[in-house]
Amino acid sequence: MQFPKQVEIIEVGPRDGLQNEKKFVETEQKKQLVERLAQAGFSRIETASFVHPKAVPQMKDALELANFSRELDITFLALTPNQKALSRAIEVGVPQIAVFVGASETFNEKNINRSIADSLAECAEVFKKAKQHNLFIRGYVSMCFGCPYEGAVSYEQVKRVVSHFAEHGVDEISIGDTNGQANPKIVFERFSQLTGDFPGMTFVAHFHDTNGFAYANILAALQAGVTKFDSSVAGLGGCPFSPGATGNVATEKVVQLFSEMGIETGIDEVKLKEAVLYAKMLK
Numbered sequence: 001m002q003f004p005k006q007v008e009i010i011e012v013g014p015r016d017g018l019q020n021e022k023k024f025v026e027t028e029q030k031k032q033l034v035e036r037l038a039q040a041g042f043s044r045i046e047t048a049s050f051v052h053p054k055a056v057p058q059m060k061d062a063l064e065l066a067n068f069s070r071e072l073d074i075t076f077l078a079l080t081p082n083q084k085a086l087s088r089a090i091e092v093g094v095p096q097i098a099v100f101v102g103a104s105e106t107f108n109e110k111n112i113n114r115s116i117a118d119s120l121a122e123c124a125e126v127f128k129k130a131k132q133h134n135l136f137i138r139g140y141v142s143m144c145f146g147c148p149y150e151g152a153v154s155y156e157q158v159k160r161v162v163s164h165f166a167e168h169g170v171d172e173i174s175i176g177d178t179n180g181q182a183n184p185k186i187v188f189e190r191f192s193q194l195t196g197d198f199p200g201m202t203f204v205a206h207f208h209d210t211n212g213f214a215y216a217n218i219l220a221a222l223q224a225g226v227t228k229f230d231s232s233v234a235g236l237g238g239c240p241f242s243p244g245a246t247g248n249v250a251t252e253k254v255v256q257l258f259s260e261m262g263i264e265t266g267i268d269e270v271k272l273k274e275a276v277l278y279a280k281m282l283k
Helices: 013-020 027-039 062-072 083-092 105-112 116-132 155-167 184-197 214-223 251-260 269-281
Strands: 008-011 044-049 075-079 096-102 136-142 172-177 202-207 228-231
Touching: 008 251, 013 027, 013 044, 013 075, 027 044, 027 062, 027 269, 044 062, 062 075, 062 083, 083 116, 096 105, 096 116, 096 155, 105 116, 105 136, 116 136, 116 155, 136 155, 155 172, 155 184, 172 184, 184 202, 184 214, 202 214, 214 251, 228 251, 251 269
Parallel strands: 008 044, 008 228, 044 075, 075 096, 096 136, 136 172, 172 202, 202 228
Antiparallel strands: none
């Protein structure tokens, strides 16, 4: 088995992790979490989501968090699912934006009340405007392996969304095992197909640990050539529109895994442990 010397871990806890918490986490606490993660050495942190507060009340302080992230002088990502959200992100100086579309039609409808076709059409407009402002663009593809409503998700379903993202010039695509049903075999096969069909694209692996397979899936993705991984401090997160899905793969365990394999992450494990303890207090 061959492994890379270095990987990038993108911390998504402050947004993707906290958004599923039912009790509102105070803005100052979110800021403290972001600052602790920055001190631990993460090169990119997803800190905000400019969705409507009625849809995700936990993210109603996105503007303040984005301002704080900018003042910290860190590279941060913000979710901008539509034109209005993108405009707000541009106003506050967000450097990297993200959009999401499900590979499963049913999940996409339940998640954002839109068909995949309608979502892709809106994404095209978001991408166009984002490029005019020289923003880094991430595309999230949800439910890339299995869906709680439709069962197994085919490669062609995933490729449909990835192709649209690639055609419109996104900078990277995060492939999500949103309900944690993937296994190492399908992970290796799917990422191998994607990197083969889209050789110029940067892919990120995004796993949930519902079945306890996430760390084995990370190794499978590594073998398929993936060197970028999303993770969430203390395993924060889940998906409200995916019944049974548990949290994101825990950052501290991913860092430990890579560290013991001799793969560099650039993360200070002592400071990360401090961030983990703080994050657990927010649950």
